[in-house]
Amino acid sequence: MKRTHLPLNGLRVLDAAARHLSFTRAADELAVTPAAVGQQIRALEDTLGVVLFRRTTRGLELTPEAEAGLIPLRDGFLQFEDAVRAMQAGQSSKSLTIAAPRDLTEKWLLPRLAAFAATDPEVRFVLLAADADGLDFAQANLDLAIRWGDGPGEHEGEAIESDGMVTVAVAGAPDTVIGWDGAEAHIRVADAGLAIDAAAAGLGRATVPQMLAERDIAAGRVVALGEAMPSRAGYWLVAxxxxxxxxKVKALVEVLAG
Known part of the structure; x- marks a missing residue:
């Protein structure tokens, strides 16, 4: 059923003017001029097709039509306030739904989420294995996503600090190139994480984001062949x-971006 358009500003002015029985005091409450209150009331009367106030020798009086609507009007405002509080409570919850590529989650994101959660035992995460591209944030109920690219795309975003790309291998590995991002390669795998694992298995050398290889290099699974090189592409936090x-998203972005 089509909903009737509600003149909410006018109804809010009506509520204030009815409580004070004064356009001047209603204007003080609403931080507007008495003329603006009078204009809103006249516009509301035109919309509703009824007279709401009459001026008498004793001052401003409500008409029976206005009085008839005041109780349900005020009940409605109380329900609006309940609705706003409910929505704010949902946004202030400490549950975060995050979409990120599987390899990034495994090799980089999980330890940082664990450190973030250690600062607040009420924090909860829902992790989805997906890039931000093509995701419907509303349908997936996402708070934040991480994408690989040269910018945040259509969303707001912040780049994750990175040293760029690094080539990794194990001692004695062949010069076979392990590829994951569409570049020319002898062995092709699905993502950078698998490229690191393939290099660790001795299949060849892989050029991958340094931030993904950092833990494997530190653990001695692979070694870096030279210094990390800058890259136009990188990982972005987006929403x-x-x-x-x-x-809650700002707090997480601050931790992850730096």
């Missing part, structure tokens, strides 16, 4: 503006 503004 639509409403999610990006959430305090």
């Amino acid at each position: 639509p503006l409403p999610q990006w503004r959430q305090a």
Whole structure:
């Protein structure tokens, strides 16, 4: 059923003017001028097709039509306030749904989420194995996603600090190139994480994001062949503006980006 358009500003002014029985005091409450209150009331009367106030020798009086609507109007405002509190409570929850490539989650994200959660035992995570490209944030109920690319795409975003790309292998490995991002290669795998694992198995050498290889290099599974090289592409934390503004998302972005 089609909903009737509600003149909410006018109804809010009506509530204030009815409580004070004064356009001047209603204007003070609403931080507007008495003329603006009078204009809103006249517009509301035109919309509703009824007279709401009459001026008498004793001052401003409500008409029976206005009085008839005040109780359900105020009940409605209380329900609006309940709805706003419920929505704010949902946004202030400490549950975060994050979409990220599988290899990034395994080799980089999980330890950082564990450290973040250690600072607050109420934090909860839902992790999805997906890139941000093509994701419907509303349908997936996502708070944040991580994508590989040269920018945040259509969303708000911040780059994750990185040293760029590094080539990794094990001692004695052949010069076979292990590829994952569409570049020319002898062996092709699905993602950078598998490329690191293939290099650790001795299949060849792989050029991957340094931040993904960091733990494997530190553990001695692979060695870096030379210094990391800058790259135009990198990992980005992204979200639509409403999610990006959430305090819980801002806190997580601050931890992950640096």
